[in-house]
Amino acid sequence: MTLTEFLAWEERQEMRYEFDGIQPVAMTGGTVQHEVIGDTLRGLLRAALRGKPCRSLGPTMKIQTNDRIRYPDAFVYCMPVAANETVIRAPVVVFEVLSPGTSRIDRIEKLRDYQATASIRRYVILEQSSMAAMVFTRQGESWNAQALTGIDTLHMPEIEVDLPLADIYADTGLTPTDGVVATDPPPA
Secondary structure, three states, X not given: OOHHHHHHHHOOOOOOEEXXXXXXXXXXXXXXXXXXHHHHHHHHHXXXXXXXXXXXXXXXXXXXXXXEEEOOOEEEEOOOOOOOOOEEOOEEEEEEEOOOOOHHHHHHHHHHHHHOOOOOOEEEEEOOOOOEEEEEEEEOOEEEEEEEEOOOEEEEHHHOEEEEHHHHOOOOOOOOOOOOOOOOOOOO
């Protein structure tokens, strides 16, 4: 199946499907925690981008990554698009909230897709069970990875937005130190 064939086929489906470059992949449902994190993130992004040229969308809008179609939990794009557009082709920042069933896909397959898409400058993977994120940032031809916890701020200079991780997780019941491994103090 080609990308063009997939897009025509998907328009006739009741469910959402991603396209892995070969075949459709059905989207699975998420947890309440997953949706709370995604919804809070999208609200924070909308507020932070108000009056700026970039916009945030997700999770029902699709993006194109080379010859694949993805439905990230949230993303930011900065190019004008027609109101009737169904695919965003130049996302700048992409967010995925991990689910137990999608961890490998988000950490490996989608990371490779997003890294191969020239417009994407930053890919953020948000944990669901702790205030934590892995942030992958394009630096020329290379990518840098950074781990954040609930006490950190997610800096996104490419869209001129900084978001404290604790704000993204504000309504989850998690605390900034959930999942943070304590280290012993150095010997005296």
